[in-house]
Amino acid sequence: MNDRDLPDGLERALGRYLQHLTVERGLSRNTLTSYRRDLSRYLAFLAGHRHVADPRDIATDDVRDFVQYLARPTDDGGCGLSTRSVARGVVSVRGLHKFWLLEGLTDQDPADSVTPPSAGERLPKALPVETVTRILEAPDRSTPGGLRDAALLEFLYSTGARISEAVGVDRDDLSADFDQPSGPAAQGDEPGPGGVARLKGKGGKERLVPVGSYAREAISSYVVRTRPLFASKGRGTPALFLNARGGRLTRQGAWLVLKQAAERANVVDELSPHTLRHSFATHLIEGGADIRVVQELLGHSSLTTTQIYTKVTADTLREVFLTSHPRALG
Known part of the structure; x- marks a missing residue:
């Protein structure tokens, strides 16, 4: 029914x-x-x-x-x-x-005393940096599809975007300076310009996120060499990431790109659509990023949601300690 x-x-x-x-x-x-x-x-x-x-x-x-x-x-x-x-x-x-x-449709709330069962604390699955790198380098960039796949995967890991947010990005959501190099300026020590992207998150909330040089380079190659080819087969769409028929890449299509790249890289770890997002957050915190900055980058409305990644890092530190310190275990 x-x-x-x-x-x-x-x-x-x-x-x-x-x-x-x-x-x-x-x-x-x-x-x-x-x-x-x-x-x-x-x-x-x-x-x-x-x-x-x-x-x-x-x-x-x-x-x-x-x-x-x-x-x-x-x-x-x-x-x-x-x-x-x-x-x-x-x-x-x-x-x-x-x-x-x-709204007055009922005069009592029969669900008020019914509580959800405890699911326990489920830690997000994050991959080691080396494993992520293998996945990002897996697509065959000599082919149109491989260029698109590489651009998508680099974008996901560089921004921490949800897959639904990534496929929702339009060409106009990339900043005007997107193709310009970042890093130290040619004259002096001030950092040079670098591109940002606008993501449309849950509830229609938008946020601006920086995009790293590896992702910008991959996206620029895709936009120049592949996107026009795909777009010529469609009816015209502002989407950044297209499928081979010229339409906007779907969430399912993007998830398949990630799974196929993992298979090519011989990654046997359990994956989810959020694997690169979880890895992005964990690697930032392990690298010393402030948790509130990570919260903004992920688009979490509550800091509590982001704090789960601090536990992941603490568990990693504990494991290293137990296996490395000569007097950690009796």
Whole structure:
């Protein structure tokens, strides 16, 4: 059952909440898709398993049963989701009920006492610098596709951008001085100009990030030698990174570029779409960058989100200490 098959009362109430998320909170399309999926599953469960047809009929036990349904193995009639996914679903449901209560669609909040299961602390996976370098150098830069892939990967690691942010970059999002060299000026010690890029993050928030010389060089080569070839096959798009048909490269396409580069580099580590982003943040902090600077570069609204990378670094230091100090272990 999807949201179009829901009872009219539930469907209308869900629509009001999704409109609120779109208009009032300005959430991104990807985030809205996640909310719609989670909440459609919730309301379909209520309608199909609990025979609920109106928001006022939902009780706390219904919400708790849904949480158990999410976590229950599929063989037992559940979804078998991970603790992390269940927790995300609970957060979505709690937000929905809080909105319904404030809007007067219900006179109680049945999800108020239902808390997400503890997912534990999941540390982001960061690759060693040497491994990242192998991935960045893996694309065959003698081919049009390889030039594009190299430019994309260098951009991801240089900026710490999410894959969705990288594929959303347009040509006009690169600063006017993007192609100019950075570093010490020819006359004197003042640093010379260097390019920056504008990223469009979650909730439509924008930020400017510096782009390193390796990435700028790779992007310049791609823009001169490959992008016009790809663009000639499309209908015209301002996107920086194009697919071979001349359209904007998708998130899935960019993720495939990363996986293929890792395979070419014989990297067997577990990867995720955020692997280069996590590595970017960890390497900056290990290199002495201030955590608040890293927060701004990553586009985190809360410093708490960024602080997870300090734990990664502390764990690395502890491991080196235990394996290197002659009296660390008895």
